[in-house]
Amino acid sequence: MAPRIGIVGIGHCRFGNSSDYDLVDVIAYSAADAFLDAGGLALRHQVDQVLVANMAAGMFNHQSAVASSLVSRMDMEPCPAELVENGPASGASAVRLGYMAIASGMADVVLVAAGELMRTVTGWEATDIVATMAHPEAEYNMGLTLPGFAGMFTRLYMKKYGLTERDLALVAVKDHANGAKNTYAHVQIPVTIEAIADGENADVVNNYVAEPLRMYSTCPVTDGSAAVILVNMDSPKARLFNKKPIRIAGLGAATDTHCVHNRKDPLVLDAVRLSSERAYRMAGVGPKDISFAELHDAFVIFELLISEEVGFFERGKSFLAVREHQTDIDGRLPINTSGGLKAKGHPVGATGVSQIVELVRQLRGEAEEGRQVRDPKYGMAVNFGGFGNNVVTTILAKD
Amino acid sequence: MAIDALEQKLRPPEVTLKPYPAKVIKLASGEDMVVRECRREDAGALLGTVYPLLGVSKDFYDVVAARMYNEILAWFRYRIANMFAIVGTIDGVVAGIVTSRHVDQKLGMSLHTLTIKRGLRVGAQLFAAKMEHHLDVLGEEEVWIVAESPIGFKRWMIEYELEDRSSGFPAVRHELGGVPTYALTRKLWEAVRPVKCTGTRPVADAQLRSAHKLIMPSEYVQLPGWKRGA
Numbered sequence: 001m002a003p004r005i006g007i008v009g010i011g012h013c014r015f016g017n018s019s020d021y022d023l024v025d026v027i028a029y030s031a032a033d034a035f036l037d038a039g040g041l042a043l044r045h046q047v048d049q050v051l052v053a054n055m056a057a058g059m060f061n062h063q064s065a066v067a068s069s070l071v072s073r074m075d076m077e078p079c080p081a082e083l084v085e086n087g088p089a090s091g092a093s094a095v096r097l098g099y100m101a102i103a104s105g106m107a108d109v110v111l112v113a114a115g116e117l118m119r120t121v122t123g124w125e126a127t128d129i130v131a132t133m134a135h136p137e138a139e140y141n142m143g144l145t146l147p148g149f150a151g152m153f154t155r156l157y158m159k160k161y162g163l164t165e166r167d168l169a170l171v172a173v174k175d176h177a178n179g180a181k182n183t184y185a186h187v188q189i190p191v192t193i194e195a196i197a198d199g200e201n202a203d204v205v206n207n208y209v210a211e212p213l214r215m216y217s218t219c220p221v222t223d224g225s226a227a228v229i230l231v232n233m234d235s236p237k238a239r240l241f242n243k244k245p246i247r248i249a250g251l252g253a254a255t256d257t258h259c260v261h262n263r264k265d266p267l268v269l270d271a272v273r274l275s276s277e278r279a280y281r282m283a284g285v286g287p288k289d290i291s292f293a294e295l296h297d298a299f300v301i302f303e304l305l306i307s308e309e310v311g312f313f314e315r316g317k318s319f320l321a322v323r324e325h326q327t328d329i330d331g332r333l334p335i336n337t338s339g340g341l342k343a344k345g346h347p348v349g350a351t352g353v354s355q356i357v358e359l360v361r362q363l364r365g366e367a368e369e370g371r372q373v374r375d376p377k378y379g380m381a382v383n384f385g386g387f388g389n390n391v392v393t394t395i396l397a398k399d
Numbered sequence: 400m401a402i403d404a405l406e407q408k409l410r411p412p413e414v415t416l417k418p419y420p421a422k423v424i425k426l427a428s429g430e431d432m433v434v435r436e437c438r439r440e441d442a443g444a445l446l447g448t449v450y451p452l453l454g455v456s457k458d459f460y461d462v463v464a465a466r467m468y469n470e471i472l473a474w475f476r477y478r479i480a481n482m483f484a485i486v487g488t489i490d491g492v493v494a495g496i497v498t499s500r501h502v503d504q505k506l507g508m509s510l511h512t513l514t515i516k517r518g519l520r521v522g523a524q525l526f527a528a529k530m531e532h533h534l535d536v537l538g539e540e541e542v543w544i545v546a547e548s549p550i551g552f553k554r555w556m557i558e559y560e561l562e563d564r565s566s567g568f569p570a571v572r573h574e575l576g577g578v579p580t581y582a583l584t585r586k587l588w589e590a591v592r593p594v595k596c597t598g599t600r601p602v603a604d605a606q607l608r609s610a611h612k613l614i615m616p617s618e619y620v621q622l623p624g625w626k627r628g629a
Contacts, residue, residue: 019549020457122553189518192429199425204597205520206427216427 002103006245007396008238009038009229010357015186015345017119018223023061024069027052027115030225031074034111038229039242044074046237047229048107050081053094053114055349059129060120070113087133088298089385090114091226091352092392096251098230108235114354115225116347126221130348133386135259147218149260149387150299151210156267157301158212161316165212169197170322171300172216172342178329179339181371184354186222186345217300222345226354246360249378250285250395252278260387271391272309272382279393280311283378287311290395291376292334292362294355296384297341306382307335310393334373337362352383356394363398411480416501419485419532422598423606426519430489433602433610434528437484437496442475444613445484448493449513455621459548460513466547466575467511470498482510485532487525491614495521497529499542500574507533507542508574509583512551517620523554527596534588541585543571545578556581559591 011033018026035041052067063069067081086093091114098110118126131145139149157163173193179185196206196216206214231238233245254274260266280286287310295310297303304318312333313321321327327335338344338358341351359379361367381394421435437445449471452464473479481501487494498510509529514522533542544561546552555561564571565579573580602610617627 017458122557124557187518189428191427195425195427195429200599201425201597204524204594205425207594 003235004233004247005099005102005230006233006247007228007356007360008231008241008243008245009034009043009227010360011035011037011227012184012354012357013225014184015222015224015347015354018117019119023054023057023063023115023117024066024073026117026223027066027070027113027225027227028073030115030227031070031111031113034113034227034229037243039240043229043240044076044111046240047076047079047109047111049098049101049110050076050079051084051094051098051110051112052081053084053090053112053349053353054116055085055087055090056116056129059132060126061117085349086390086392087385088130088296088346088348089352089383089390089392090349091354092356092381092383092394093253093352095228095230095353095356095394096253096392099248099251102230102232108232108237110230111227112230112353113225113227114350114352116349117223118221118347119223123221138259138261145210146298146387147210147213150301151213153266154212154217154299154301157305160267161319163304163319165214166193166197167319167322168213168217168300169193169206171297171303172196174322174328175297175300175303175336175340175342178337178371179343181368182339182344183368185339185343186220186224187339187343191216213299213301219298219341219346222347224345224347224350224354226350226357228353228356228360243364246363247397247399248394249397250279250281250283250393252276252280252282252393254278254391256389258386258389267305269305269309269388269391271388272306272384275391275393276310276380276382279380279395283395283397285378285395290333290378290380292337292373292379294338294340294358294379294381295335296351296355296382297336298346298384300342302384303336303340306384310380310382329371329373337367337371337373352381352392355381355383356396359394359396363396410477413480414501416481416483417536419483419528419536420600421602421607421610422528422600423602424524424598426489426521428519430519431606432487432489432494432521432524433606434485434487434525434598435607435610436532437486439475441486441613442471444493444615445471445486445496447615448496448515448613451619451622451625451627452513457621458550460621462547463511463513467496467498467513470510483532485525485528486613487521488610488613489516491609491612492616493613495525497525499529499533501533501537501539504538505540507537507539509533509542509544510575515616515619523595524597526555528598530583530588531592531596534583534585542583543573544581544583545573545575547575547578559583559587559595561587
């Protein structure tokens with residue numbers, strides 16, 4: 001029987017522009033923050049395994065071997081350390097592998113630290129670097145980018161289900177309302193539906209990025225890091241940490257075809273559905289048990305689609321729930337309480353860990369006033385890699 | 400030579416520029432930003448707004464603030480020809496400032512863009528207003544532009560797809576020095592105006608009145624912990 005595994009420390013930097021620092025400094029900041037949260041920096045010497053999540057330091061920062069560098073920067077040698085790269089799902093993948101390391105008996109304490117510095121390049125170059133995860137011949141070489149893909153995807157959804165651009169803006173308004181209260185968010189400014197959708201100046205204030213997606217339908221380019229400390233709750237080492245563990249109840253991962261055109265229906269995200277089903281099964285819960293969720297809204301259409309695939313809403317109905325404020329912070333099922341990728345930001349390799357930090361913060365009751373979910377029991381995070389071809393779902397529980 | 404006569408010798412020749420008509424832009428936050436041309440009596444508030452940023456090295460605020468301080472002071476004291484400044488205010492508080500110079504009927508010389516309130520594309524809107532003044536109001540054929548910060552380069556050179564004129568150096572040389580010169584031509588402006596430039600005219604009297612007496616920001620995100628007068 002697998003041991004109970006929980007999170008006893010969380011760390012997070014303020015997302016945004018970290019151009020004054022190097023990548024390893026930024027990751028080390030969150031790692032140190034996690035140890036301080038757990039009880040003190042000396043706890044780093046209890047770590048049996050370090051996993052670092054990062055997507056593209058080689059391209060963004062001309063840097064490799066980031067895990068080795070982090071261990072040295074943190075004075076944690078000779079602790080084993082490896083890098084985990086799974087596109088924008090690198091963060092949740094690293095947490096999943098950390099769980100597996102403890103479950104296998106090879107470790108009792110695992111530090112998962114994640115980071116990405118993307119603002120070292122222009123927005124266009126960042127878009128190009130992220131696009132390298134598309135299929136090289138069938139997609140990337142044809143000029144497809146992730147915003148381009150998401151734009152086509154949104155158009156298809158609009159045609160099939162009646163979604164409007166105003167509905168996309170409503171998701172952004174909700175996410176920014178949460179982000180404005182999150183001290184770690186990149187964009188801490190609330191936006192209004194009048195300004196970004198209804199008003200006379202909206203076409204320029206909220207200009208098209210990849211029609212029908214506009215600036216406020218798309219995440220910003222962000223630097224940032226986050227970290228969590230996983231522990232075998234049944235190990236004597238667990239007693240060394242001050243914080244009551246938040247248990248990892250369910251984990252699920254799944255893949256789909258690399259080429260989007262090989263899928264029967266491009267609007268069906270099989271990997272999201274499968275990964276969530278696996279996580280539900282492991283946790284012994286279903287969609288109705290989830291108190292709140294962090295869903296990978298690199299483009300706001302993803303928040304809608306993912307919320308349908310994981311079973312929160314019927315297919316084609318999620319935007320109606322947004323209209324009815326069901327996903328607001330005080331709604332029936334709050335989604336992206338952190339502000340999501342849309343407002344909090346999306347430093348690609350760090351996002352999955354950042355989502356899990358938010359789950360822990362909410363389950364501990366430590367979120368800022370105005371964005372704390374009332375008495376949550378289970379939180380779910382869906383970290384979405386590629387164009388839905390590699391997805392990791394995590395469910396945490398407050399026991 | 401009498402002092403007044405000497406002063407007249409020191410002052411640059413100037414032409415009377417057409418005024419920039421004020422407009423209001425609803426920012427994403429829902430706040431209304433009034434965009435208007437600065438008057439000479441605004442100089443004190445403008446200088447007081449810029450001054451605290453002289454020591455902020457991040458994102459080259461120090462360079463831009465120092466140069467803009469010089470430009471506004473020189474404009475106020477008649478040491479630069481045909482300069483104009485445009486300010487964006489929210490409830491009277493300065494959110495951003497742009498400076499520029501009319502060279503002749505064909506050419507405008509963009510000087511600086513200083514964003515005080517970050518995260519709402521205030522700088523982008525004010526830069527667009529500056530280009531609107533040069534090309535649509537003053538009727539120039541093109542504007543020369545340089546960037547002194549990476550953010551400026553991303554916002555202007557890349558987003559506007561400006562023409563790179565650096566190969567023409569030294570014949571083509573922006574007045575701010577040897578930084579590579581780029582140009583916004585009328586043709587480029589016509590292409591980008593619909594997606595870059597907005598604003599509602601006329602501005603309601605009450606809003607215009609609130610924008611007339613400039614209020615210096617009491618705090619700056621660029622200066623955590625700093626408070627005016629503290």
